Amino acid sequence: MQAFxxxxxxxxxxxxxxxxxxxEDKLILSMGPQHPSTHGVLRIMLELDGEYILRAEPILxxxxxxxxxxxxxxxxxxxxxxxxxxxxxxxxxxxxxYAGAVERLxxxxxxxxxxxxxxxxxxxxxxxxxxxxxxxxxxxxGAFTPIMYAFDDREMLLDILQDVTGSRLTYSYFTIGGxxxxxxxxxxxxxxxxxRQLRSRLPMYRDLVTDNVILRGRCEGxxxxxxxxxRRYGATGPVIRGSGAPVDTRRAEPYGVYNRFDFRIPAYxxxxxxxxxxxxxxxxETSCDIIEQAVANLPDGPITAKxxxxxxxxxxxxxxxxxxxxxxxxxxxxxxxxxxxxxxxLRAPGFSNLSVFCELSRGTLLADAVSILGSLDLVIPExxx
Amino acid sequence: MNPEVLLHLDHPLTRLxxxxxxxxxxxxxxxxxxxxxxxxxxxxxxxxxxPLHVGPHGxxxxxxxxxxxxxxxLVAPAGSDKILYxxxxxxxxxxxxxxxxxxxxxPNLAPMRLNLGLVLILAFSGLGVLSLILAGWGSNNKWGLLxxxxxxxxxxxxxxxxxxSVMAVALTxxxxxxxxxxAKQGAWPWQWYGVKNPLAFFIFLVCAVAExxxxxxxxxxxxxxxxxxxxxxxxxxxxxxxxLAEYANMIIxxxxxxxxxxxGWQGPFLPGIFWFLVKVYCLLCFxxxxxxxxxxxxxxxxxxxxxxxxxxxxxxxxxxxVIVAGFGG
Numbered sequence: 001m002q003a004f005x006x007x008x009x010x011x012x013x014x015x016x017x018x019x020x021x022x023x024e025d026k027l028i029l030s031m032g033p034q035h036p037s038t039h040g041v042l043r044i045m046l047e048l049d050g051e052y053i054l055r056a057e058p059i060l061x062x063x064x065x066x067x068x069x070x071x072x073x074x075x076x077x078x079x080x081x082x083x084x085x086x087x088x089x090x091x092x093x094x095x096x097x098y099a100g101a102v103e104r105l106x107x108x109x110x111x112x113x114x115x116x117x118x119x120x121x122x123x124x125x126x127x128x129x130x131x132x133x134x135x136x137x138x139x140x141x142g143a144f145t146p147i148m149y150a151f152d153d154r155e156m157l158l159d160i161l162q163d164v165t166g167s168r169l170t171y172s173y174f175t176i177g178g179x180x181x182x183x184x185x186x187x188x189x190x191x192x193x194x195x196r197q198l199r200s201r202l203p204m205y206r207d208l209v210t211d212n213v214i215l216r217g218r219c220e221g222x223x224x225x226x227x228x229x230x231r232r233y234g235a236t237g238p239v240i241r242g243s244g245a246p247v248d249t250r251r252a253e254p255y256g257v258y259n260r261f262d263f264r265i266p267a268y269x270x271x272x273x274x275x276x277x278x279x280x281x282x283x284x285e286t287s288c289d290i291i292e293q294a295v296a297n298l299p300d301g302p303i304t305a306k307x308x309x310x311x312x313x314x315x316x317x318x319x320x321x322x323x324x325x326x327x328x329x330x331x332x333x334x335x336x337x338x339x340x341x342x343x344x345x346l347r348a349p350g351f352s353n354l355s356v357f358c359e360l361s362r363g364t365l366l367a368d369a370v371s372i373l374g375s376l377d378l379v380i381p382e383x384x385x
Numbered sequence: 386m387n388p389e390v391l392l393h394l395d396h397p398l399t400r401l402x403x404x405x406x407x408x409x410x411x412x413x414x415x416x417x418x419x420x421x422x423x424x425x426x427x428x429x430x431x432x433x434x435x436p437l438h439v440g441p442h443g444x445x446x447x448x449x450x451x452x453x454x455x456x457x458x459l460v461a462p463a464g465s466d467k468i469l470y471x472x473x474x475x476x477x478x479x480x481x482x483x484x485x486x487x488x489x490x491x492p493n494l495a496p497m498r499l500n501l502g503l504v505l506i507l508a509f510s511g512l513g514v515l516s517l518i519l520a521g522w523g524s525n526n527k528w529g530l531l532x533x534x535x536x537x538x539x540x541x542x543x544x545x546x547x548x549x550s551v552m553a554v555a556l557t558x559x560x561x562x563x564x565x566x567x568a569k570q571g572a573w574p575w576q577w578y579g580v581k582n583p584l585a586f587f588i589f590l591v592c593a594v595a596e597x598x599x600x601x602x603x604x605x606x607x608x609x610x611x612x613x614x615x616x617x618x619x620x621x622x623x624x625x626x627x628x629l630a631e632y633a634n635m636i637i638x639x640x641x642x643x644x645x646x647x648x649g650w651q652g653p654f655l656p657g658i659f660w661f662l663v664k665v666y667c668l669l670c671f672x673x674x675x676x677x678x679x680x681x682x683x684x685x686x687x688x689x690x691x692x693x694x695x696x697x698x699x700x701x702x703x704x705x706x707v708i709v710a711g712f713g714g
Contacts, residue, residue: 029527037609051531051684140609142600142681148431214601214680366531367610367683 018045018057026054033062037140037370040380042354046369053369056361058354064384071344076102076176076311079341084170086346087382089132092118092125093324095174097331098344100255100320102176105333106313113301114178115257117164120191120294121173123287124161127198128154129325130280130287133377137277138209140374141218146209153198160190176311178304188295195288202284210281219274223360223372226271233359234352237327238283239376242276244269249323260297263289273375280377310339326350326377348382401486404497408485416632420447422666423673430677454628457621462525465618469523474619474626477516480509481633488640489564491650491657503551503561506641507544510596513634514540517605517615520627524618532614535684536605539595542691547592549699550585553706554578554645563641567649579646584702586646588695593638593672595687597631600676604684639668 018028032043041062047055067086071079083098084091096118103110110118131154135147158168164183165173173180209215230240240247246267250258266282268275317334327349336342353376361369421436421444428435436443461470487502499505514536521533557578558566570577579586595602606614616627643649643664650657682690 027527035612050534138680142603142607142609143679144427144600145431145677148433152432212680214682214686217686218680218683365683365685367607367681370610 018047025049032059037373038380039136039374039378042378042380042383044357044369044373046366048366051366053361053364053366056358056369058357060380060384062384063381065381067385068344068346071341073340075339076313076341079344080175081170081172083174084167084172085381086385087324087326087329087348087350087379088170089129089379090125090325091169091171092122092173093322093329094331094346095171096122096256097320097322097324097329098333099174099176100322101318101331101333102311102313104320105316105318105335106176106311108177108305108307110178110256110305111302112257112299114303114305116294116298117179117183117303118174119256119258119261120183120187120291120298121161121164121171121179123290123294124157124191124194125171126325127284127287127291128157128161130284131157133280133325134205137374137377138215140370141215143209143215146205149201149205153201156194156197160187160194163187175304175307177307178302182303183298188298191291191295195291198284198288202281205281210277216274218367218371219277219375220270220272222273222364222368223375224270224272225356225360229356229359230271233356235327235356236349236352237324238276238279239327239353239356241265241267241279242375243271244275249321249328253321255320255322257294258290261290261293263293273371276375276377312337312339324349326379326382327353346385348385350376350378350380350383354378354383401497404486405482408482411485412482412629412633412636415636416629417447417451419632419635419669420450422670423676426670426673427677430674451625454622454625459621459623460618462618464525466523466525469519470618471623473516473520473523474623474630475516476519477513477630478626478633480512481630481637483509484637485633485640487563488637489567489644489649490661492568494658498562498564500560500562502563503555503566503641506563506637507548507551510634510637511540511544513630516627516630520619521615524615526618528611528613528617529615532605532607532611532617535607535611536598536615538684539598539602539604539687542688543592543595543695546588546691546695546699547596549696549703550588550592551641551645553582553585553699553703556703556706556710557582563644563649567644567651570648570651572648572651572653574648576651577646577648579642579648582646582702582706584698585706586642588699588702589642589646590668590671591690591695593642594675595691597634597638597672599631599635599672601679601681602687603676603681604687607681609681635669635672636665639665639672642668 027048029046029048030043031046032038033041038044043059043062045057045059046053067082070082080095080098083094086094131150135150138146161171162168164181164187165171225243227240227243227245230243230245236247244267246265248265251265263286266279266286268278313335315335315337317332319330319332322329328347329349330347332345332347333341334343357373357376360372364372424446425435436446439445439449461467484506486497487499487505517536518533521529521536554566555561558569560566574580598605606616611617616624619627643661647664650661652660
């Protein structure tokens with residue numbers, strides 16, 4: 001690797017800063033930004049002794065798109081499509097976090113029907129995110145087949161969401177004060193058919209994949225993290241729940257109509273990659289529970305509140321926290337009374353979860369680092385924003 | 386025809402050249418068929434049809450792939466050792482062809498009958514790892530180097546139980562000639578060494594998968610860890626030869642397993658070549674099925690499996706065979 005030369009502006013700045021340790025026989029390895037297991041454009045500088053990792057340092061910024069700056073250049077409504085692109089796997093949660101923050105700032109009351117639809121589509125989206133994670137994680141561990149089954153399930157789900165929102169991945173379905181369009185008449189029955197289908201598939205996944213001895217060997221005792229460490233780094237979502245703390249924004253600070261649903265918050269005390277895996281697998285069922293309750297109690301009524309064409313929240317600031325598939329999403333909006341936000345700050349859970357990686361991967365094998373990285377469920381566009 | 390030409394035809398050298406030409410054709414053809422089988426099996430395992438559009442049921446797909454590979458530019462990365470870099474794929478392929486010579490396809494179709502045929506196969510298949518080292522070292526790539534280092538440790542670890550399990554069978558048969566070992570078994574499954582000595586068969590199968598670097602033991606190329614391991618930098622036919630060598634090695638280990646444990650060409654009613662190919666392809670499908678079903682093991686787990694389980698088990702099996710042979714014979 002060519003070291004960075006400030007005169008010619010050539011070479012690799014990150015590599016130049018990453019000095020090899022004091023001992024001989026060490027290998028500095030740049031893993032990414034193009035690597036099959038870094039899921040997009042994460043780059044990790046590794047110092048290796050053989051295959052043992054002495055030091056790991058994530059390098060970010062390869063997919064930085066200045067979402068927060070873009071928010072300051074657009075009106076409140078125009079910024080909504082950006083939310084689908086921050087975390088493309090759980091776009092609905094980001095939709096909700098931003099819409100919620102603006103609604104809180106302007107004091108808009110969301111109609112009941114919209115709240116239930118929001119909960120249903122967000123949980124559907126969470127399932128699709130977890131299914132994709134499941135397939136991709138097993139791909140990291142060298143099992144090629146499960147991702148195809150995950151995509152088969154996901155296909156049915158994406159068809160439902162496509163008919164509701166018009167898109168399959170980067171949703172911008174939420175609007176300030178509600179949702180864009182009403183759900184089709186057969187929405188409830190299709191959701192129920194999907195949850196029934198997924199529930200029938202889950203025992204097969206458990207028998208064939210989760211209880212596989214090789215998979216257990218690759219996950220159990222790998223990347224162990226206690227609650228203290230998780231809290232210190234601000235890890236949220238399945239990562240901290242895999243360390244035994246049943247922390248969930250949907251329960252801790254209920255938003256929307258989540259306080260009306262009866263659902264369990266899965267938590268496993270082991271703190272290893274397997275615990276995080278189990279949490280996500282359990283959450284598939286939890287989300288099914290919530291979807292079933294939401295579509296069963298779907299009230300009639302309007303789907304949007306009365307909102308002026310140009311949203312101009314009063315001067316002030318507001319925060320809104322949402323439980324995303326990867327953890328706690330917070331959107332902070334500050335208004336100076338004009339048609340555009342004065343400042344928008346996005347708190348991405350992936351960023352904190354990735355920070356733990358340096359500590360978890362130290363002393364492990366390269367293959368374990370891949371396993372740990374996968375178990376954190378990172379979406380790099382969310383981290384770089 | 387001049388009778389002198391006929392005399393030359395019976396010369397061992399002529400047989401060798403003819404045998405090699407036939408083997409090249411056999412490897413090429415089987416490579417193409419196997420690529421198709423692998424992709425079809427993978428497809429059906431994964432809820433999709435696999436290649437479908439080029440030719441009937443995608444049969445011509447591997448041919449098109451081969452044309453694409455041949456047409457690609459050969460690139461050697463800057464700073465690579467050019468001689469080693471290009472020698473490696475050739476070295477991967479060459480021993481594989483030699484290994485076919487002692488394989489008995491049929492009572493009347495054994496390219497070369499050697500009384501040390503088994504030793505020849507084991508020796509030349511052991512040479513394959515050299516090409517992986519050269520590829521990893523010569524390509525001046527850190528991933529390649531890691532892959533090469535893995536390949537060496539894995540090959541050393543798995544050759545021990547492999548040899549022990551093979552020796553157990555050779556001892557029972559009292560020969561190292563694959564032709565003779567096959568001939569000593571009968572047409573029915575209970576006469577096969579695989580049924581008489583299932584432990585050796587099992588150990589051989591596991592080691593065969595590991596020796597051919599197939600998943601779940603494909604650590605030298607572990608895609609999700611080392612991008613592509615030792616062949617990260619290879620393009621076009623450089624990669625193509627490694628690919629072909631992998632399939633050739635798969636056919637060899639399946640062929641050896643069929644001859645040693647499944648009675649080779651022996652089978653009721655039908656001609657020997659048919660039974661041999663059926664057994665080989667069943668084993669190949671088994672290896673393919675493994676690849677698309679299991680996650681990859683970690684490196685220390687791989688070595689533990691060999692040194693802590695397979696080697697002692699193979700030793701035990703060998704000792705049992707020696708005792709039985711001692712009392713029986």
